[in-house]
Amino acid sequence: xxxxxxxxxxxxxxxxxxxxxxxxxxxxxxxxxxxxxxxxxxxxxxxxxxxxxxxxxxxxxxxxxxxxxxxxxxxxxxxxxxxxxxxxxxxxxxxxxxxxxxxxxxxxxxxxxxxxxxxxxxxxxxxxxxxxxxxxxxxxxxxxxxxxxxxxxxxxxxxxxxxxxxxxxxxxxxxxxxxxxxxxxxxxxxxxxxxxxxxxxxxxxxxxxxxxxxxxxxxxxxxxxxxxxxxxxxxxxxxxxxxxxxxxxxxxxxxxxxxxxxxxxxxxxxxxxxxxxxxxxxxxxxxxxxxxxxxxxxxxxxxxxxxxxxxxxxxxxxxxxxxxxxxxxxxxxxxxxxxxxxxxxxxxxxxxxxxxxxxxxxxxxxxxxxxxxxxxxxxxxxxxxxxx
Numbered sequence: 001x002x003x004x005x006x007x008x009x010x011x012x013x014x015x016x017x018x019x020x021x022x023x024x025x026x027x028x029x030x031x032x033x034x035x036x037x038x039x040x041x042x043x044x045x046x047x048x049x050x051x052x053x054x055x056x057x058x059x060x061x062x063x064x065x066x067x068x069x070x071x072x073x074x075x076x077x078x079x080x081x082x083x084x085x086x087x088x089x090x091x092x093x094x095x096x097x098x099x100x101x102x103x104x105x106x107x108x109x110x111x112x113x114x115x116x117x118x119x120x121x122x123x124x125x126x127x128x129x130x131x132x133x134x135x136x137x138x139x140x141x142x143x144x145x146x147x148x149x150x151x152x153x154x155x156x157x158x159x160x161x162x163x164x165x166x167x168x169x170x171x172x173x174x175x176x177x178x179x180x181x182x183x184x185x186x187x188x189x190x191x192x193x194x195x196x197x198x199x200x201x202x203x204x205x206x207x208x209x210x211x212x213x214x215x216x217x218x219x220x221x222x223x224x225x226x227x228x229x230x231x232x233x234x235x236x237x238x239x240x241x242x243x244x245x246x247x248x249x250x251x252x253x254x255x256x257x258x259x260x261x262x263x264x265x266x267x268x269x270x271x272x273x274x275x276x277x278x279x280x281x282x283x284x285x286x287x288x289x290x291x292x293x294x295x296x297x298x299x300x301x302x303x304x305x306x307x308x309x310x311x312x313x314x315x316x317x318x319x320x321x322x323x324x325x326x327x328x329x330x331x332x333x334x335x336x337x338x339x340x341x342x343x344x345x346x347x348x349x350x351x352x353x354x355x356x357x358x359x360x361x362x363x364x365x366x367x368x369x370x371x372x373x374x375x376x377x378x379x380x381x382x383x384x385x386x387x388x
Contacts, residue, residue, distance in 0.1 A: 004045040009022060009029055015081050020032060020038050020077065021038075037077075039071040040071075042067070053091045056283035057095075057286060059081075064287075075356040075359055075360060078359075079360040079364065082366060083366075090282055101246075113195070116196035118198075125335040128145040132177055134240040135152065135240075136320060137151040162188055164186055164188070167188060168236070169191050171257070174240075176199075176218065179192050180206060180212065190217075194220065223256050226260045236261050236265070237268045238268075250300070250303060254300075267309070274368070280294065309376060322363045
């Protein structure tokens with residue numbers, strides 16, 4: 001046991017950017033210089049061979065089981081570790097099946113369902129009233145999560161330069177708030193598509209509740225089937241969906257948009273991006289987003305040229321996502337007892353780890369959030385300066 005402790009401490013010592021402490025069997029070990037900002041309490045040592053195979057899976061699973069606990073703020077601790085991702089180890093050969101999954105329709109349907117069909121009641125506990133599960137837009141930090149999500153929706157709709165009577169396609173429409181707002185404010189005709197049964201069910205109910213049957217429809221549909229609709233749209237929007245299609249399918253995704261977007265039409269893509277073309281995090285792929293992968297900004301920009309897509313604007317909302325995630329985590333912990341009873345302690349620890357880890361990776365610039373505004377071909381009817 002002593003040998004395992006020594007090996008574990010030696011491994012963790014490398015993450016010394018900020019001072020912290022490790023507590024094991026009553027002994028406290030200081031890492032880094034200065035007053036410890038948090039303490040990692042090790043109830044059961046993690047095998048170093050597992051840390052070498054996948055640092056994120058080994059530490060993530062240990063935290064889920066309670067073998068490792070953090071005394072202090074979890075976000076602060078993860079902000080330290082995830083800011084040093086270059087020191088993490090991932091054996092991609094040993095994890096080949098996890099890191100390189102099938103991007104076929106059947107498998108992607110299963111992957112989406114595993115995350116978004118956990119239950120609308122669960123998501124309602126920590127999302128805001130709009131059930132928006134993407135980055136908010138904080139004009140002022142004191143704004144509520146609801147206000148930030150409505151800001152984001154209205155900001156996107158303004159960028160799309162909508163006019164009454166236009167038709168709008170939302171690829172990966174979630175629970176439908178963006179299309180509901182578009183129909184109410186701009187009197188557009190909208191179609192939302194999703195692979196989530198739970199989202200489809202609730203959005204269908206909301207359309208009836210809002211009396212928008214003449215304006216909105218929602219379908220269970222894979223983006224690859226969009227050309228089969230034999231219709232075209234004035235505007236297309238996709239918020240937080242392309243992260244699920246897989247690197248092999250980015251071209252196919254853009255091609256599908258091209259086939260249903262009218263000439264001179266606008267397309268707004270809102271997505272989590274990577275600085276480079278990484279395969280994704282092993283723990284996140286195993287437990288949170290199976291098959292999930294963040295396109296780099298340059299990948300998407302390069303693809304645009306192949307479809308005569310003109311890039312009109314690119315904006316980073318990275319810091320807004322950090323704030324959004326911290327608000328979600330606060331809501332989550334406000335309902336922690338209820339979630340533990342409903343989902344179990346291990347799931348609850350896993351989900352909190354997911355939220356705080358994402359907040360930390362956005363804060364450290366490991367990932368970003370980009371909105372890209374695109375026109376199909378030249379559009380000379382738009383204002384010459386930003387209208388939003």
